[in-house]
Amino acid sequence: MDHFEYRDGVLYGEDVPLSRVAEQFGTPCYVYSRATLARHFRAYTEALGSHPHLICYAVKANTNLAVLGLLARMGSGFDIVSVGELERVLAAGGDPARVVFSGVAKQEAEMARALEVGIKCFNVESRPELERLDAVAGRLGKVAPVSLRVNPDVDAGTHPYISTGLKDNKFGIPVDEALAAYELATELPHLKVVGLDCHIGSQLTEISPFLDALDRLLVLLERLRECGIEVEHLDLGGGLGVPYRNEHPPSPFDYATALLERLSKWPGSERLTLLFEPGRSIAANAGVLLTRVEFLKPGETRNFAIVDAGMNDLIRPSLYQAWQAILPVDTRKPRDTATYDVVGPVCETGDFLGKDRALAIAADDLLAVRSAGAYGFVMASNYNSRPRPAEVMVDGDRAHLVRRRERLEELWAGEALLPEDEGGSR
Numbered sequence: 001m002d003h004f005e006y007r008d009g010v011l012y013g014e015d016v017p018l019s020r021v022a023e024q025f026g027t028p029c030y031v032y033s034r035a036t037l038a039r040h041f042r043a044y045t046e047a048l049g050s051h052p053h054l055i056c057y058a059v060k061a062n063t064n065l066a067v068l069g070l071l072a073r074m075g076s077g078f079d080i081v082s083v084g085e086l087e088r089v090l091a092a093g094g095d096p097a098r099v100v101f102s103g104v105a106k107q108e109a110e111m112a113r114a115l116e117v118g119i120k121c122f123n124v125e126s127r128p129e130l131e132r133l134d135a136v137a138g139r140l141g142k143v144a145p146v147s148l149r150v151n152p153d154v155d156a157g158t159h160p161y162i163s164t165g166l167k168d169n170k171f172g173i174p175v176d177e178a179l180a181a182y183e184l185a186t187e188l189p190h191l192k193v194v195g196l197d198c199h200i201g202s203q204l205t206e207i208s209p210f211l212d213a214l215d216r217l218l219v220l221l222e223r224l225r226e227c228g229i230e231v232e233h234l235d236l237g238g239g240l241g242v243p244y245r246n247e248h249p250p251s252p253f254d255y256a257t258a259l260l261e262r263l264s265k266w267p268g269s270e271r272l273t274l275l276f277e278p279g280r281s282i283a284a285n286a287g288v289l290l291t292r293v294e295f296l297k298p299g300e301t302r303n304f305a306i307v308d309a310g311m312n313d314l315i316r317p318s319l320y321q322a323w324q325a326i327l328p329v330d331t332r333k334p335r336d337t338a339t340y341d342v343v344g345p346v347c348e349t350g351d352f353l354g355k356d357r358a359l360a361i362a363a364d365d366l367l368a369v370r371s372a373g374a375y376g377f378v379m380a381s382n383y384n385s386r387p388r389p390a391e392v393m394v395d396g397d398r399a400h401l402v403r404r405r406e407r408l409e410e411l412w413a414g415e416a417l418l419p420e421d422e423g424g425s426r
């Protein structure tokens, strides 16, 4: 069941009419469904069944504390890429022993904090990072658990900005250099090799690139074994796509079944814990962005629906030419249908949420931009000095404000005038 659906012409999030959310909390506003988030998380754990596994939700997709807290209580681990994400996981009650730390540029202080709280492992992306981590761990008298992120050079078949597993991408250690990097890791006194990791990209809609990557990792695991290096876990990253429009990505079940089948041919695979780092497939379709039509502006060549959410609130359409469905929240009022570019208030021609959309709308109507639960609020900015929107979680017939809209004064907190400009004129 989809938890954002029309009932009698009105769009609901679970049992809450989205018009009520807009009235209560204003627009623009992100709305997440607790039941959908939980269902998406369970789809992974059920798909993996009894095979030892840990789902490490990719925090970057949606860092709202209520989202993290819900997943933490369901037993989720977390994939983080900064100490900021680590602190959010801890603040939400997440278990540090279930945290993996990815990212190409981990700083010493970030490593130190992660060692202090005792994370599960560092997904190390280069040889200099191994050396830095060894030095930091040595200074703290600790041993850092490491997994090397290998770049298997497979084409994920996704948007070039979100493809990460090609030779040309900055991520990971090239697969041909991985063995030598593992040897270095075993020699460094303050590191312990625990895993092997890859992440080939985001919004993948086919299983085959994942299987190609797995095949390459299994060849590497074989060679590691020959050198006496055994790992406890294999982390296949995130990347499973979602339907934004008419894509048909594999379900977590189909994906896991295909992987487990391929893996079963590898001796000892039943002892290898599988880690996954899904972000989008858990959060994207668990959220919408609510926005109100400010003005309709008919034109000679195009009609514009100018709404109160802009590229600063949801940048995916502008940045990746991403298509996200835009739906009227209340379809009961009689309206003429026209084709609109749905644009925001920001002073950029690239400020649009959708183009060429057939919509039956009038000024003041509410719209919902779908699939906005991942890479939505987290990528919002204050461009044009616009406060970032509120976030709301619906749960059955209740709507909880889980992050209030930013206040205007917060936009200049921490800034100062020059001393000579404080009050009075020169």
Ligand SMILES: Cc1ncc(COP(=O)(O)O)c(C=O)c1O
Pocket (backbone or CB within 6 Å): 058, 061, 079, 102, 103, 164, 199, 201, 202, 203, 237, 238, 239, 240, 277, 278, 279, 280, 281
């Ligand atoms: C290392 C890593 N893990 C996990 C993810 C999550 O990816 P997705 O949201 O596509 O599942 C990303 C983002 O692409 C990533 O860079």
Ligand SMILES: N[C@@H](CCCC[NH3+])C(=O)O
Pocket (backbone or CB within 6 Å): 060, 162, 202, 203, 316, 320, 374, 375
């Ligand atoms: N921000 C991207 C995904 C980035 C994945 C991060 N490695 C998107 O919205 O599609």
